[in-house]
Amino acid sequence: MDPVIVIASLIVASTPIVFAAIGELVVEKSGVLNLGVEGMMIIGAVCGFIAAVETGSPLMGFLAGAAAGAAISLLFALLTQVLIANQVASGLALTLFGLGLSALIGHKYTGLRPPPTPKLEFFGAADIPIIGPIFFNHDLGVYASLILIVAVWYFLKHTRQGLILRAIGENHDAAHALGYKVVRIRVIAIMFGGACAGLGGAYFSLIRVPLWNEGMTAGIGWIALAIVVFASWKPWRILIGAYLFGGVTVLQLNLQGIGIDIPVAYLSMAPYLATIIVLVIMSADRTRASLNAPASLGRIFHASS
Amino acid sequence: MNLLKTLAASAALAVGLGGAAFAEKTKVGFVYVGPIGDFGWSYEHDQGRLAVEEAFGDDVETVFAESVPEGADSERVMTQMALDGADLIFTTSFGYMDPTNNVAAKFPDVKFEHATGFKREHPNVSTYSARFYEGRTVIGHIAGHMTETNTIGYIASFPIPEVIRGINSAYLAAKAVNPDVQMKIVWVFTWFDPGKEADAANALIEQGADIIMQHTDSPAAMTIAEEKGILAFGQASDMKQFGPNARLSSIIDDWAPYYVARTKAVMDGTWEQVDVWDGIKEGMVAIGEFSDKIPADVQASATAIKEGIVAGTVHSFTGPINKQDGSAWLADGETADDGTLLGMNFYVEGIEGDIPQ
Numbered sequence: 025m026d027p028v029i030v031i032a033s034l035i036v037a038s039t040p041i042v043f044a045a046i047g048e049l050v051v052e053k054s055g056v057l058n059l060g061v062e063g064m065m066i067i068g069a070v071c072g073f074i075a076a077v078e079t080g081s082p083l084m085g086f087l088a089g090a091a092a093g094a095a096i097s098l099l100f101a102l103l104t105q106v107l108i109a110n111q112v113a114s115g116l117a118l119t120l121f122g123l124g125l126s127a128l129i130g131h132k133y134t135g136l137r138p139p140p141t142p143k144l145e146f147f148g149a150a151d152i153p154i155i156g157p158i159f160f161n162h163d164l165g166v167y168a169s170l171i172l173i174v175a176v177w178y179f180l181k182h183t184r185q186g187l188i189l190r191a192i193g194e195n196h197d198a199a200h201a202l203g204y205k206v207v208r209i210r211v212i213a214i215m216f217g218g219a220c221a222g223l224g225g226a227y228f229s230l231i232r233v234p235l236w237n238e239g240m241t242a243g244i245g246w247i248a249l250a251i252v253v254f255a256s257w258k259p260w261r262i263l264i265g266a267y268l269f270g271g272v273t274v275l276q277l278n279l280q281g282i283g284i285d286i287p288v289a290y291l292s293m294a295p296y297l298a299t300i301i302v303l304v305i306m307s308a309d310r311t312r313a314s315l316n317a318p319a320s321l322g323r324i325f326h327a328s329s
Numbered sequence: 330m331n332l333l334k335t336l337a338a339s340a341a342l343a344v345g346l347g348g349a350a351f352a353e354k355t356k357v358g359f360v361y362v363g364p365i366g367d368f369g370w371s372y373e374h375d376q377g378r379l380a381v382e383e384a385f386g387d388d389v390e391t392v393f394a395e396s397v398p399e400g401a402d403s404e405r406v407m408t409q410m411a412l413d414g415a416d417l418i419f420t421t422s423f424g425y426m427d428p429t430n431n432v433a434a435k436f437p438d439v440k441f442e443h444a445t446g447f448k449r450e451h452p453n454v455s456t457y458s459a460r461f462y463e464g465r466t467v468i469g470h471i472a473g474h475m476t477e478t479n480t481i482g483y484i485a486s487f488p489i490p491e492v493i494r495g496i497n498s499a500y501l502a503a504k505a506v507n508p509d510v511q512m513k514i515v516w517v518f519t520w521f522d523p524g525k526e527a528d529a530a531n532a533l534i535e536q537g538a539d540i541i542m543q544h545t546d547s548p549a550a551m552t553i554a555e556e557k558g559i560l561a562f563g564q565a566s567d568m569k570q571f572g573p574n575a576r577l578s579s580i581i582d583d584w585a586p587y588y589v590a591r592t593k594a595v596m597d598g599t600w601e602q603v604d605v606w607d608g609i610k611e612g613m614v615a616i617g618e619f620s621d622k623i624p625a626d627v628q629a630s631a632t633a634i635k636e637g638i639v640a641g642t643v644h645s646f647t648g649p650i651n652k653q654d655g656s657a658w659l660a661d662g663e664t665a666d667d668g669t670l671l672g673m674n675f676y677v678e679g680i681e682g683d684i685p686q
Binding site: 037237238243274283289 | 522524547555
């Protein structure tokens with residue numbers, strides 16, 4: 025087993041989760057809990073796939089995936105921000121809706137193959153031993169996900185708009201009293217989350233497993249949700265969480281391939297255990313918890329109250 | 330809100346009336362472990378359901394539930410189907426074994442058919458399965474001839490007798506024509522997860538496998554094989570469209586005749602508990618068309634094996650065969666009995682690694 029190749033393939037396996045989780049982080053930072061990540065991902069997967077097949081351009085596929093994810097997230101925004109419906113129930117409904125709708129619109133596209141996504145060329149840097157395959161031999165999606173992490177971190181930490189978004193997530197009544205448009209900003213955050221989940225889905229159906237298959241995301245949207253908590257709402261920890269999860273999956277399959285006898289069950293539960301431990305540590309210390317989880321997360325906002 | 334309630338009430342009324350008006354229809358339920366669009370296992374079961382509709386037209390009504398997790402949730406789904414008036418319910422995954430029997434105890438008038446299991450605790454439960462291992466013998470034979478790296482990769486789902494039997498069968502057939510062949514086995518602990526199946530295929534290719542076999546339900550591994558320029562076999566469905574260059578042949582499940590016959594039996598009132606295990610001979614297992622990549626002589630010998638299985642002159646497990654630990658299992662010329670095959674929990678000699686517990 026070549027550890028370099030394992031690392032390279034874990035990056036590919038983790039990238040859909042990175043996309044979905046960083047989007048959900050922004051949504052939750054604005055105080056909205058959207059459990060529909062899985063549904064938005066699968067819609068992104070099918071629409072991205074269809075667009076790429078029809079136009080022959082993977083880039084169009086990614087754009088269509090993001091647009092479709094954002095579009096379907098508007099449904100959630102309508103329910104929770106305008107009609108003030110329960111966020112948990114609306115999110116679950118979005119997942120079920122997305123799974124069903126994707127099966128319907130993807131029906132005719134099963135068995136087709138998307139155009140291959142080229143890897144980026146860094147003037148031959150991919151040939152450098154060890155560093156090359158790990159850092160310089162990926163497709164555009166991998167680098168886009170990394171840039172997105174940095175961009176979200178910078179936005180939340182160092183921009184005025186980021187501060188407003190966080191303020192709304194912490195205390196929407198106070199933010200409202202200050203004159204910020206709580207609902208409008210949350211809708212934008214939800215759409216951003218939808219676009220990211222859609223990108224993750226498109227990455228899944230175009231690069232990770234280049235095919236369309238009903239229900240193909242098989243629960244990674246839920247893992248993305250868990251990773252947001254694991255990351256305690258910090259962007260760079262999303263990367264650690266997603267790579268840890270993808271790494272464990274890829275590593276255990278490779279270890280089996282070379283015949284090392286490892287307890288698969290323990291390795292598979294590791295990321296979930298880590299999430300639980302993080303949750304326990306966070307909830308053990310009230311001041312730390314309040315620093316991390318957005319205080320208005322999942323709470324309904326109504327301008328009259 | 331009142332409008333909604335009225336709508337809901339009238340919808341319920343309509344459903345109730347509809348149910349009463351068509352009470353003489355035979356209602357057949359199907360529970361699937363994956364989506365019907367997996368283009369593998371669940372897809373073929375659903376083709377069987379469509380064949381039932383085709384055969385009986387208006388005399389039959391079919392319902393199905395897809396992507397039903399094995400375990401407690403499946404029990405809920407089956408109970409709901411029985412409550413909704415199903416006369417016959419096919420439960421199509423190994424993990425539905427206990428739930429099927431539990432629900433069958435509560436609905437003695439409903440007939441249950443559980444695929445690939447062995448528990449028939451109540452008179453209204455039948456079990457049926459296909460001798461997929463016969464198909465594995467044919468494709469194992471082809472793989473043994475075709476591998477250049479002498480390494481066959483095998484994506485295994487759960488360590489149950491069904492899967493272990495398939496691994497042993499394919500290995501023995503490959504070993505018979507290629508003494509140097511090695512089988513790398515990766516357990517993914519899922520029936521349907523394209524992402525994980527693709528990762529497993531990549532890991533196996535990494536280990537030098539140039540032919541992939543799978544006992545999972547999606548065409549993900551076939552797609553990866555096509556992309557990486559290696560070879561693979563269709564599983565449950567033909568899967569040719571996913572790997573026009575990669576696919577050598579396939580094992581195709583054909584449930585339609587069985588589903589039609591059993592539905593007919595319920596209609597006629599002749600349904601009885603059975604334990605069916607049919608293979609290539611009965612047509613429940615079919616071998617897909619051979620790819621042009623397979624040399625003519627290998628095609629001929631593979632066809633001969635298939636015909637031998639049909640004629641009863643070839644058995645996938647014919648001695649001498651030792652177990653992995655070297656202890657004797659089958660003496661020279663002896664063939665395995667069904668009981669041992671159904672409970673198979675050991676690798677045969679030559680396979681490396683341990684079966685996960």
